[in-house]
Structures are given as C-alpha cells and as structure tokens.
Amino acid sequence: MEARSNSRTGVPSPFLASLVSVTVLCQTAFSQYSSDQCSWKGSGLTHESHARDVEQVYLRCSQGSLEWLYPTGAIIVNLRPNTASPxxxxxxxxxxxxxxxRGANVYLDRAGTLRLLLTEREQATGQVHCFGIQxxxxxxxxxxxxxxxxxxxxxxxxxVNARQGSDSLTDPCQPCSDEEVLLAVCTSDFAARGSIQGAExxxxxxxxxxxxxxLYRQKSRVFLPGGGQPWRWMGRVKMPPQCGVSFGEGEELLLTGTVRFGEAWLGCTQRYEDFLKLYREAQEQGVxxxxVETD
Structure with a gap:
C-alpha cells in the first residue's frame, strides 16, 4: 500500500506516512462514540493509547454536524444522502x-489520495467551504x-444542489441559462422580486x-418585513467575492438562491424585465x- 499524500504539497504528513502500516487493521477501530444518521460526536481520549487509529464515520442526512473532542489519530467522514437518486x-x-x-487539518480523500481542504488556522474564520460529493x-x-x-x-x-453550492463550480459566476432561471423560480430556497441597495x-x-x-417563497425567514411598508422585506444575501455585483443599485431584479446554515446565498439572478419576457414566452409555449404571480 502506498502512503497517502497531500496533493497540495506532494509530501505526506508525519502521521500519514506512519499510518499506512496500520490502516488496514485500524479502519474500524472500536471507540465510545455517539452517532446518529445526521450528526456525530466523539472524543479522542477514548483511544488515546492508539493514536494512529482511523475511525470510519457515516452520515446520511442532508444536514447535520460533527464534533470531535480532544482529537487524536484520524477519522474518515463519509457523507451521503439518505435517499437513492440518479x-x-x-x-x-x-x-x-x-x-x-482547532486540533486537526481537514482533507478530501479520494481513492487514497489526499487534498488539503482546510488547515487548522483556516477553520477559525468560520467561512463556508464547498466541494462536489464525488x-x-x-x-x-x-x-x-x-x-x-x-x-x-x-x-x-x-x-445542496450543485448549482447552489457554487463554491465548488469551475466558474461560479457563470450566468444561468433561460431554463435554469425558470427552474430556479420554482425550486430555489428563496425567490423574490427586488433590488440591491449596497454591497460589502x-x-x-x-x-x-x-x-x-x-416574495414568492423563502426558507428559514432569512428576509424580514422592513422599510416601513407591510409589503416590503429586507435582508442580506451572500455571494462568492470573485463574482462581484453585475447589477446597479436600485435596479429591479429577479433574485433566487439557496439558504445555507441560516444564510441566504445568491443563485440565478436576472433583470426583472428580462425575466418577465422569458416567463411569458415560456408560458405561451406551455413549458x-x-x-408565479407577475402582475
């Protein structure tokens, strides 16, 4: 068996280099861990004398959490949806x-090759990171x-849907196609008509x-009534910094997106007059x- 390597540096860490000889024996080492289908919590103290153990963790929910107290050795976390779907x-x-x-580095493990995803220091920012499940x-x-x-x-x-997890896309700033815009209005976590007031x-x-x-639809009440009008909502939407804002302040837009960890993330966006034309043409064609209400 070859040593796992960090593809960012090409050099195995000291732990990974010495891990190879015991991986087969320790893949499912026993420890006292609490786990359900969605979340996992464990302590490295339960196998501190076997500091090179590798625990296998299986989580099969659309969302959940992991908490590893006093990390020692390593754990492999397998994330899968709880339903079979193409x-x-x-x-x-x-x-x-x-x-x-703190206390650990996070890698992506694919067929024994490791790619560094998050260092201990990078985790302290609390910033969301996304990657394809494959x-x-x-x-x-x-x-x-x-x-x-x-x-x-x-x-x-x-x-999340691959389009919604835009951090993992090759070009997360690529505009949506007409078909994607129409589908986003129907399936996104939020869909609304409004305008951008500022960015930072x-x-x-x-x-x-x-x-x-x-407001056509929203999940988790990320937008709240405001602005002194009962029919007006306000809130914040996040987006990858490399995309920038391609629309002017106050310009009327169709806004759709996803809600991740209680925060709204911008998805397909289009000038409202362009969306209105697109929607009516699709309506005439029955596609x-x-x-949705457009009046």
Missing amino acids: AADQLTVCIKPAEDS EGALFIEAILHRDISRRITAFQYEL QRSGQLSVTVTLTW NPCQ
Missing part, C-alpha cells in the same frame, strides 16, 4: 467550521500536540443588502415548470 452524485457538500474549531470523503487528521485539552474540531454540513466584504465573502417588493 442526481445524488451531483450534490455539493458545504461545511461551516465552528469559529473555535471529490471524496473527509479525512480529518489530528495535529500532534502535547496538550490536547481545549481542542475541539467541529463543523456543520449541508448537502464580510469574512471573505461579498454580502449584499437587498430590498424586496415581492413553464411552475406558475
């Missing part, structure tokens, strides 16, 4: 580390410390303030995936 392999995994997460399982390697007290590796995860950088992400004049 589109399951196209899902995107998004993880959001706790801001005090890119591999999560390999979480404890960092060797003499004192492992007060070290907890923790994160939330969600499985926050924690490595672009945060956009929006005012909505019509609309759903009906």
Whole structure:
C-alpha cells in the first residue's frame, strides 16, 4: 500500500506516512462514540493509547454536524444522502467550521489520495467551504500536540444542489441559462422580486443588502418585513467575492438562491424585465415548470 499524500504539497504528513502500516487493521477501530444518521460526536481520549487509529464515520442526512473532542489519530467522514437518486452524485457538500474549531487539518480523500481542504488556522474564520460529493470523503487528521485539552474540531454540513453550492463550480459566476432561471423560480430556497441597495466584504465573502417588493417563497425567514411598508422585506444575501455585483443599485431584479446554515446565498439572478419576457414566452409555449404571480 502506498502512503497517502497531500496533493497540495506532494509530501505526506508525519502521521500519514506512519499510518499506512496500520490502516488496514485500524479502519474500524472500536471507540465510545455517539452517532446518529445526521450528526456525530466523539472524543479522542477514548483511544488515546492508539493514536494512529482511523475511525470510519457515516452520515446520511442532508444536514447535520460533527464534533470531535480532544482529537487524536484520524477519522474518515463519509457523507451521503439518505435517499437513492440518479442526481445524488451531483450534490455539493458545504461545511461551516465552528469559529473555535482547532486540533486537526481537514482533507478530501479520494481513492487514497489526499487534498488539503482546510488547515487548522483556516477553520477559525468560520467561512463556508464547498466541494462536489464525488471529490471524496473527509479525512480529518489530528495535529500532534502535547496538550490536547481545549481542542475541539467541529463543523456543520449541508448537502445542496450543485448549482447552489457554487463554491465548488469551475466558474461560479457563470450566468444561468433561460431554463435554469425558470427552474430556479420554482425550486430555489428563496425567490423574490427586488433590488440591491449596497454591497460589502464580510469574512471573505461579498454580502449584499437587498430590498424586496415581492416574495414568492423563502426558507428559514432569512428576509424580514422592513422599510416601513407591510409589503416590503429586507435582508442580506451572500455571494462568492470573485463574482462581484453585475447589477446597479436600485435596479429591479429577479433574485433566487439557496439558504445555507441560516444564510441566504445568491443563485440565478436576472433583470426583472428580462425575466418577465422569458416567463411569458415560456408560458405561451406551455413549458413553464411552475406558475408565479407577475402582475
């Protein structure tokens, strides 16, 4: 068996290099862990004398969490949806580390090859990171410390549609096609008519303030009534910083997107007058995936 390597550096870590000889024996080492189909919590203290053990963890929900107290050795986290679907392999995994997460590095493990996803320091930002579910399982390697007290590796995860998990796309800023816009109005976590009022950088992400004049649908109440009008909603929408804002402030838009970890993320967006023309043409042809109010 060849040593697993970190594809970012090409050099195995000291733990990974020495892990090879015991991986087969320790893949399912016994420890006292609590787990359900959605979340997992465990402590490295239960197998501290076997610091090179590798635990297998299986999580089969669309969202959940992981909390690893006093990390030692390593764990492999296998994330899968709880239903069989031809589109399951196209899902995107998004993880959001706790801001005090520390004690381990996070890799993607695909067929024995590791790619560094998050260092211990990068986890402290609490920034959301996404990757395709086919890119591999999560390999979480404890960092060797003499004192492992007060070290907890923790994160939330969600499985989302590949388009919604735009951090994993080759070009997350690519405009949506007409078919994608029409489908987004029907299936996105939120769909609204409104305008952008301003944008600013926050924690490595672009945060956009929006005012909505019509709310078709929303999940988790990310938009709240405001602006002194009962029919007006306000809120913030995030987007990858490399995309920028391609629409002017106050310009009337169709806004759709997903809700990740209680935050709205911008998906397909189009000038409302262009969407209205597109929608009416599709309506005449009988190809609309759903009906929405446009008056």
